[in-house]
Amino acid sequence: MTAHSHLFEPLDLRHKTLRNRIVFGAHTANMAEDGLPGERHLGYYLERARGGAAMIVVEPVPVHATAVLTRGNFRHNDDSIIPAFRKITEACKAEGAVMLNQLYHVGQHGDFDLSYQPNWSPSGLPSFHDSDGSHKMTEVEIEEVIMGFVAAARRAYEAGFDGVELFAAYNALIDQFWLPWNNRRDDRWGGCFENRMRFSTEIITRIRKQVGEDFIIGIATASDHNTDIALSNEALQEIAAYYDARALIDYISCGTASYFDFAELMPTFFFAEKLGVPLAESLKQVVKHTRIQAESHIRTPENANTVIAAQQADMVSIVRGQIADPHLANKAKEGRDADVRGCISCNQMCWGRRSRDYWISCLVNPSAGREFEWGGDRFSPSDAPRHVLVIGGGPAGLECARVAAERGHRVTLVEASGELGGQFRLAGLQPRRGQISELIQWYNRQLEKLNVRVKFHSYVEAGEIEDYHADCVVIATGSLPSDSGFQRGIPGMDELPGVDKANVWSVEDVMSRAARPGNKVMLIDDTSDWRGGGTALHLAQQGHAVIIITGAAMVGKSVQRTAGDVTLRQQLKKYGVMWMTESVVMDWRGDGGTVRGLLDGMEVFIEADGLVLATTNIAETTLLNDLAGRDLEVHSIGDCVSPRLAVAAIYEGRVLAMKL
Ligand code: SF4
Numbered sequence: 001m002t003a004h005s006h007l008f009e010p011l012d013l014r015h016k017t018l019r020n021r022i023v024f025g026a027h028t029a030n031m032a033e034d035g036l037p038g039e040r041h042l043g044y045y046l047e048r049a050r051g052g053a054a055m056i057v058v059e060p061v062p063v064h065a066t067a068v069l070t071r072g073n074f075r076h077n078d079d080s081i082i083p084a085f086r087k088i089t090e091a092c093k094a095e096g097a098v099m100l101n102q103l104y105h106v107g108q109h110g111d112f113d114l115s116y117q118p119n120w121s122p123s124g125l126p127s128f129h130d131s132d133g134s135h136k137m138t139e140v141e142i143e144e145v146i147m148g149f150v151a152a153a154r155r156a157y158e159a160g161f162d163g164v165e166l167f168a169a170y171n172a173l174i175d176q177f178w179l180p181w182n183n184r185r186d187d188r189w190g191g192c193f194e195n196r197m198r199f200s201t202e203i204i205t206r207i208r209k210q211v212g213e214d215f216i217i218g219i220a221t222a223s224d225h226n227t228d229i230a231l232s233n234e235a236l237q238e239i240a241a242y243y244d245a246r247a248l249i250d251y252i253s254c255g256t257a258s259y260f261d262f263a264e265l266m267p268t269f270f271f272a273e274k275l276g277v278p279l280a281e282s283l284k285q286v287v288k289h290t291r292i293q294a295e296s297h298i299r300t301p302e303n304a305n306t307v308i309a310a311q312q313a314d315m316v317s318i319v320r321g322q323i324a325d326p327h328l329a330n331k332a333k334e335g336r337d338a339d340v341r342g343c344i345s346c347n348q349m350c351w352g353r354r355s356r357d358y359w360i361s362c363l364v365n366p367s368a369g370r371e372f373e374w375g376g377d378r379f380s381p382s383d384a385p386r387h388v389l390v391i392g393g394g395p396a397g398l399e400c401a402r403v404a405a406e407r408g409h410r411v412t413l414v415e416a417s418g419e420l421g422g423q424f425r426l427a428g429l430q431p432r433r434g435q436i437s438e439l440i441q442w443y444n445r446q447l448e449k450l451n452v453r454v455k456f457h458s459y460v461e462a463g464e465i466e467d468y469h470a471d472c473v474v475i476a477t478g479s480l481p482s483d484s485g486f487q488r489g490i491p492g493m494d495e496l497p498g499v500d501k502a503n504v505w506s507v508e509d510v511m512s513r514a515a516r517p518g519n520k521v522m523l524i525d526d527t528s529d530w531r532g533g534g535t536a537l538h539l540a541q542q543g544h545a546v547i548i549i550t551g552a553a554m555v556g557k558s559v560q561r562t563a564g565d566v567t568l569r570q571q572l573k574k575y576g577v578m579w580m581t582e583s584v585v586m587d588w589r590g591d592g593g594t595v596r597g598l599l600d601g602m603e604v605f606i607e608a609d610g611l612v613l614a615t616t617n618i619a620e621t622t623l624l625n626d627l628a629g630r631d632l633e634v635h636s637i638g639d640c641v642s643p644r645l646a647v648a649a650i651y652e653g654r655v656l657a658m659k660l
Contacts, residue, residue, distance in 0.1 A: 003335045004305035011054075011314060013291055014250045015214040016098045016162055018054035018315065021308050022329045025253060025295050025317030026057035026102035026165055026220060027350075030072030031359040031369065036084045037074065040359060043372030045088055048322050049095035050376070052329030055315070056097050057165050057218075058088065060104035061156070063148035067105035067173075068115040071357045076148070085159035093160070100216060101156040102165040103149055107173030108134035108182070109259045114357075120145070122176050122199075123184040128259040142189060145173070146202050153207040153215075163216025163250070166203065170222050170265060171230070171258040174200045178239060181229040197242060204248045217248070218293075222255035222265075223279040230258055233282045244287040251291035253317060254279040266320070267297040268564040269345040269432050270571065274298050274306075280313040293317055299343060301332030323350055323362045326377050341365060341442055344435040347562035348647055355561045364439060366651040379658065382407045388660060389414070389470035391460050391623065394422025395646045396638025397476030398443040399653030404660050405450035412468060413447065414458040420444060422478050423617075423639075424646050426511035430534035431541055431571070462626035472633035474656065475624045476649075479617035479639035481506030486615060487526045489551030489584040489598050496524075498588035503610040507535045510612055517544065518609025522593055524585050525550040525614045529558035529645075532614030533568045539612070540575035547606060548572075548579040549595055555579050585611075617643040 011018045024045075031040040037058075045056055062068045062076040074081050089099045108121035109129040119127055124136035137145070153164045168174035176182035177199040183190045189198055204217055221239075224230035231239075243249045254276040257264035267275055276296035284292045295317035298304050304316040322328050324343035331340050341364055346352075349361040349368070362368040367377040385408040390401045393415035401413045419425060421440040428436030447454060465473060483506070485496025498504075505515035521544045525532025533556050536546045548555055555572065556565030572579070586594040592607035619640050627634050637656050638649035 003337065004301050004332055006309040007301060007305040008333055009308075011291065013055070013098070014163070014216045016216065018098055019096055020052070020054045020329060020333070021315040022053055022304060023055045023057065023293060023315050023317045024048045024053040024322050025293075025319050026060060026167070027319050027360075028070055028072070028354055029059045029360050029369070030070050030354050030357065032072045032074050035073065035075035035078070036081060037088055038084065039372040040369060042088050042091060043376065044369060046091050046095065047326040047371045047376045049092035049097035051322065051325075051327035052333060053097055053322060054329070055100060056092055057100045057102050058085075058161070060102040060167055061152050063103050063105050063152045064145050066110060066115060066117040066120045066145075067148070068117070069106060069111050070114060070354070072359055073114070077151070079155060082155050082159045085156070085161070089160035098162050098216075099160070100163045100165050100218065101159070101161045102167055102220065103152045103156070104167035105145060105148070105173040107171075107176040109171065110134075121173070122182055122190065125182055128171070139187070142199065146199070146206065149203040150206045150210050154210050157211040157215060163218065164207065165218040165220055165253065166200070167220050168200065169220040169253075169255050171260065174203070175221065175231060178235075179229075179231050193238065197239070201248065204243075208248075216250045218251040218253060219243075219249050220253040220255065221279070222258060222276075224256065224258040224261055224264075226261040226264070227258070230260060233279055236279065237282055237286045240283045240290065241286040244290045247289060249290055251293055251315070252283055253293040253295055254283060254313070256296040262563050263567050264296070266347050266351045266563060267345065268347055268562065268567060269435055270564070270567045271297055273303055277307055277312050280307075284311070284313065291315060295319070297345070299345070301328065301337055301340065320345070320350055323360070323368050324364050326365075338445055342435060342438055344439055347564060348645070351563055352561045355563070363647040364650065366647075366654050374658065379403060379406045382409055382660065385409050386471035386660070387412070387469065388472055388474060389465070389468045390474045390476060392422065392476035392478055392638070392640070393420040393454070394476060394478045394638060394649060395424045396478075396649035396653040397422075397474070398440075398447070399650045400474050400476060400637060400657045401452050402443060402446050402450065403654055403657030405447070405452045407657065407660070409660060411450070411452045412455065412470065413452055414455045414460050416457070416459040418456045420454070423508065426508055427530065427534070427646070429511050429538075430530065431537050433530070433534065460623065462623060462630075465627065465632065472635065472660065473627070475627070475634060475636040475640055476638050476653070477620045477623055477640045479619050479643040481508050481613065482615050482618045483613070484615075485524065485585070485588070485613055487524060487551055487584045489582075490586075496585060496588055498590065498593070499613075501588060501590045503590060504588060505610060505612050507531055507612065507614050510535050510539065515610070515612070517612060520545045520608045521547070521610050521612055522585070522606060522608035523548050523612040523614055525552075525555065527558060527614060527616060528552040528554075528556060533559070533572065535612065535614055536577050537568070537571055537575060540572065540577045546577045547608065548577060549583050549585050550579065550581055551584050551598060553581055555581065619643055
């Protein structure tokens, strides 16, 4: 009996039995090389299969030339993917995972930059991916795409997959045919319900005929309650009941959001958990045979077990949770929830890299996508264990200390303050970013388990290093806020006039409650990320009237890649935060500052009681410089090398510790 008994009950799915209810659902890992799955893919999926995932839905294959969407997509019309996929299916099935392949076509929301094809759609409506329009498909073209789905399913079958999942979520081609708003046809493919179902029904029945009975066919769907044109839960119930009555599909996966509203598609920390559960629950009410899967921000094994126990769904897809910790399922099964490294819902390196067309990785788990090079998310013991002294308990130092200890080194971590986490800890105090604090607690627990000696309130100077008798020293002293007020929009101004006045504060001052910025606060947001936006929101929630001045074209420009910027601006609006974009502060007079528009050069004086600087930090290199030339093995990682986001610190901590 495990702590999550419902989650670890096996489940029959057509000809297969899932070992538990945890699925590593479909997502674009974007890892193909020259259109073929390779070693990066193999390592990525194999690690999750080893980690206990019951079913893995490998990232989508475009079914037609007009469906190609990313640089890392698989070849859409080429049997050469069959032997390449077979390596993945055989390896993952040997680890006990049921293997599926998602097949997709996003219809009118394609990407010409990658496909070099016009977008095809039921009725020629505009793309919501970019400014392109689309081409209304002819009968012949509809047939061509149906046969594209069938050919892709045949390749999946021959590659050893146990089934396929048809992508009908987020307003893709299949659900464009379902949805009256998209489907304005008056032929046999549009109009009444039966006609709008014809496209998907043809795909499913022809796939079944092609591959036989022992092959799972699932459908991925999603609800979008933020737009009244999307399919409602009732409409999706009608579709689910239609297929269930005809025993055409084996499961339906329930996500959230769509091309009309991207923010809830990979919900950031601003959103509630278990977002796909209401749709799953409503579909369960209308099906007799079809399994129902819930997805979208089911973060933890506990979340998942609750959903299964309440019979809201038969299985759950946990994608980001298993990117962050590929061994989530096994740890949960062993009652080791406390060891699960939680996803922090940042989207920084998963969607944040996919949106820029790189292969995906993870902020908290830099081995994601590198498993084939790094031996998974596991560590080989050191041949020659040593005493490693890590100086600085921010994300770089924490990861380095943890991994070095995992490898058998004796580790001492010294931290100048009384708490671990460094500036990342302060970020965790921003509104709704508590998952960062949970991650730091996870590091605390891991260091304790690994017998890392942690010394707090220890500001180490160069002359004291020898006292630790360490074999090597890792400097992870981080960075400090800049007090210059430098802004990228006016690079010739090294220091903001008036920045030395008493009522000028850093983000760190605000988040550590050292600042008393007064009622009306001007905040220079020179990084256009959570540093400025999150701090402004924190201040506004404390009752301050805040105006953000940013040189960027929008507040949250740097988090646009994570699909988090719209929600950030919504929250800022809700709390009355004002902003001026493409603007810089020319001086600070103590009672306000002069703001210049970068587009027109117009200047205006804005009154404020305090000024907060959300600007790029300065590397803290004092100890590093003082140790230069010593006969000592010294390494440096993280912000003391160059101030960056936490992802760089964790990555460098891991890389160094794997080499020590
Ligand atoms: Fe989760 Fe962030 Fe990792 Fe994505 S990058 S899996 S959101 S922790």
